[in-house]
Amino acid sequence: MFEDDPVDDLPAATLCHLVDRGDDPGGDGGAAGDETLLIRKKRGVGSGQWVGPGGKVEPGETVEECVVREVREEVGIDVLDPERAGVFVYRSDGWDAVVHVFRATEYAGTPEETAEADPRWFPVDDLPFAEMWQTDREWLPHVLDGGTFRGRFVYSDGEPREVRMETGVTPSL
Ligand SMILES: Nc1ncnc2c1[nH]c(=O)n2[C@H]1C[C@H](O)[C@@H](COP(=O)(O)OP(=O)(O)OP(=O)(O)O)O1
Numbered sequence: 001m002f003e004d005d006p007v008d009d010l011p012a013a014t015l016c017h018l019v020d021r022g023d024d025p026g027g028d029g030g031a032a033g034d035e036t037l038l039i040r041k042k043r044g045v046g047s048g049q050w051v052g053p054g055g056k057v058e059p060g061e062t063v064e065e066c067v068v069r070e071v072r073e074e075v076g077i078d079v080l081d082p083e084r085a086g087v088f089v090y091r092s093d094g095w096d097a098v099v100h101v102f103r104a105t106e107y108a109g110t111p112e113e114t115a116e117a118d119p120r121w122f123p124v125d126d127l128p129f130a131e132m133w134q135t136d137r138e139w140l141p142h143v144l145d146g147g148t149f150r151g152r153f154v155y156s157d158g159e160p161r162e163v164r165m166e167t168g169v170t171p172s173l
Contacts, residue, residue, distance in 0.1 A: 001152055001164055007089050007173060013097045014067040015054035016079055017143050018104045020121065034124040036144055038132075039074060039117035045095065050128045051136075052101075053117060063100040074117040077109035085143045086171045088135075088151035098173065103143055134160050142167050 018037040038050040055070040057063055064082060071079045079102075086101035111119035122128065124144045129137045135153045142149050148171045154162035 001150060001166065005089065005091075005152065007098055010089070010096050010098045012057040012063060012066075013055060013099045014057065014063055014070060015052040015099060015101045016067050016071050016082060016104060017052045017085070017101065017140065018071075018079065018107060019124065019144055021105065034144070035121040036124050036127070037075070037111055037119055038122055038128070039119050042116055042118065044116075046133060048131075050120075050122075050132050053119075054099075056097075064102075067100070067102045071107075074114055075111040075119045076114060077107045077111050079104045080106035080108060084171045085147070086139055086149040086151070087173060088139070088149075088153055088165075089173070090153055090155070092155040093157065101139070101143060101149075101171070103146070135163055138163060138165050139167075 020035050039053050041047045041049055041051050053071045053074040054067060057066040067082050068079055071077060082102040082104045084100065085103040088099050088101070090097050090099055113119065127140065139149045139151060147167055148169060149165055149167045150169050150171060151165040152162070153160055
């Protein structure tokens with residue numbers, strides 16, 4: 001999938017998809033059933049959209065360290081069991097990146113609004129896809145269902161022009 005597109009020099013970024021399988025997911029008094037935490041992003045790449053918390057990997061940082069730091073910075077909780085669920089190459093008119101996607105089910109704390117993000121729990125079967133990256137609908141259901149994927153998404157003028165994806169694979173390039 002990536003043979004004709006060298007990605008070794010691309011910056012890395014992370015995304016975290018936290019799944020709460022409790023009786024009262026998110027502790028917000030909502031109906032029972034799996035929920036996932038999304039943020040309304042206030043700035044940066046994808047601002048205004050609902051996305052998983054995450055961000056750019058800093059120099060000297062592993063992707064595992066990055067995803068824990070970004071979730072803490074953006075919504076004030078500690079993710080305890082991040083596991084690799086996917087990876088995709090993102091190319092656009094703006095910046096390009098390799099995005100490492102994590103799934104987690106354990107966390108400490110209560111998500112809070114910050115300068116970067118407004119968090120909200122959504123039922124996993126009722127996600128706000130109309131206000132998300134268009135390609136999220138290709139892979140996010142697999143991730144929330146415990147699966148894995150690899151992908152390559154090329155955007156231009158905010159629209160996906162090339163979408164390649166495979167599921168059930170080791171989430172590495
Ligand atoms: N196509 C697509 N779908 C879903 N998510 C993303 C993409 N492309 C992306 O870049 N992303 C995600 C990956 C990262 O989580 C963010 C981009 O990082 P950003 O939030 O801008 O980085 P921060 O380090 O938090 O922000 P700054 O410090 O640079 O302001 O988007």
